[in-house]
Amino acid sequence: MSRMPKPAPRVRSMILAAGLAAFTSFAVSAEPITVVSWGGSYGAAQDNALFNDASKNTGIAINRESGASMSKACLQVQSGAVSWDLVVTGSGGAASAAAKGCLEKIDYSVVDVSDFYPNLYTDYCVGSDVFATVMAWNTDKYGEPGSPGAPSSWADFWDVKKYPGTRAYRANNVDGALEPALMADGVPPEKVYEVLSTTEGMKRAVNKIRELKPHIAVFWGSGAQQAQLMKDAEVDMTTGWNGRFDNAKKDGAKVGYTFNQALLDYDCFAMPKGAPNKKVAMKFLAEISKPEYQANLPFHITYGPTNKKAYDITTAPKELIESLPSHPKNVPMMLPVALDFYAKHRTEALELYMEMLSE
Numbered sequence: 001m002s003r004m005p006k007p008a009p010r011v012r013s014m015i016l017a018a019g020l021a022a023f024t025s026f027a028v029s030a031e032p033i034t035v036v037s038w039g040g041s042y043g044a045a046q047d048n049a050l051f052n053d054a055s056k057n058t059g060i061a062i063n064r065e066s067g068a069s070m071s072k073a074c075l076q077v078q079s080g081a082v083s084w085d086l087v088v089t090g091s092g093g094a095a096s097a098a099a100k101g102c103l104e105k106i107d108y109s110v111v112d113v114s115d116f117y118p119n120l121y122t123d124y125c126v127g128s129d130v131f132a133t134v135m136a137w138n139t140d141k142y143g144e145p146g147s148p149g150a151p152s153s154w155a156d157f158w159d160v161k162k163y164p165g166t167r168a169y170r171a172n173n174v175d176g177a178l179e180p181a182l183m184a185d186g187v188p189p190e191k192v193y194e195v196l197s198t199t200e201g202m203k204r205a206v207n208k209i210r211e212l213k214p215h216i217a218v219f220w221g222s223g224a225q226q227a228q229l230m231k232d233a234e235v236d237m238t239t240g241w242n243g244r245f246d247n248a249k250k251d252g253a254k255v256g257y258t259f260n261q262a263l264l265d266y267d268c269f270a271m272p273k274g275a276p277n278k279k280v281a282m283k284f285l286a287e288i289s290k291p292e293y294q295a296n297l298p299f300h301i302t303y304g305p306t307n308k309k310a311y312d313i314t315t316a317p318k319e320l321i322e323s324l325p326s327h328p329k330n331v332p333m334m335l336p337v338a339l340d341f342y343a344k345h346r347t348e349a350l351e352l353y354m355e356m357l358s359e
Contacts, residue, residue: 054287098343099344138236242303264325
């Protein structure tokens, strides 16, 4: 079989120069994409593990903002003034926003999820990390996790006689708020979403939180606030995200938590409908979904990768890998979040929850 002749040296240099010029033109002329996440240790972890290197390696400039919110993303879509390109969100928030028509479909001919774990991406959202909503407490007051007498269930979280002290709970968002209440009320984990799929079930959960409300000193609004509450010993127990508490402990907080009855969930990247830089943002999403970026994430926050290959190439020590919520020894202890519930019932559940908070 004959081979195509190689271009002469001068021609090769011209081709190379043209290619570089085209790439440079693309990288420089393209508008910076706006990537919106949260603040605190989570936002810093994404910057250090994903965004900074991906921007450098692709030449795609990014504007990094905090204050991610699916409600704000939907407001931008509804007003026809979309300025965000990629937004970090919880899986439930993405499911609800997609059901309202607020999100672009992900182009999976560009974004490769062939090595992702099943159920960690949808038509409208690509999983970025696996986390857990847990019950955390002050270890000076209640003991280290697993020690005799330490809290170990949501029933313990509600038991203010056995575990007297102040609590903190989620504010202004129903994601991960109702499920613990039902488990504390005696509903088996496998029946939680069956009960929550009815108005009466949602009211039951809200009423259980209402019962605890006199002991809730703070309703937290962010992951950074969760961590600060434990650093300052402002409350004795709180709900929140495992990685935030691990980082708070590194900073000296007396905090522990359990994966027992925790909610197994994932964060993901979504694109608001009408994103101004859709094509470039999709390429950036493809880049940060690669295993070499995700493998770096556990070094910055104890959340598990969604790309299976990240586990093959990470240099994280065994102890760190086993502390991730996605590790096989931890998964069976938890209740996976049901996206169908949030897609169908989140609006009604949020209304009931907000009504209780405003009382």
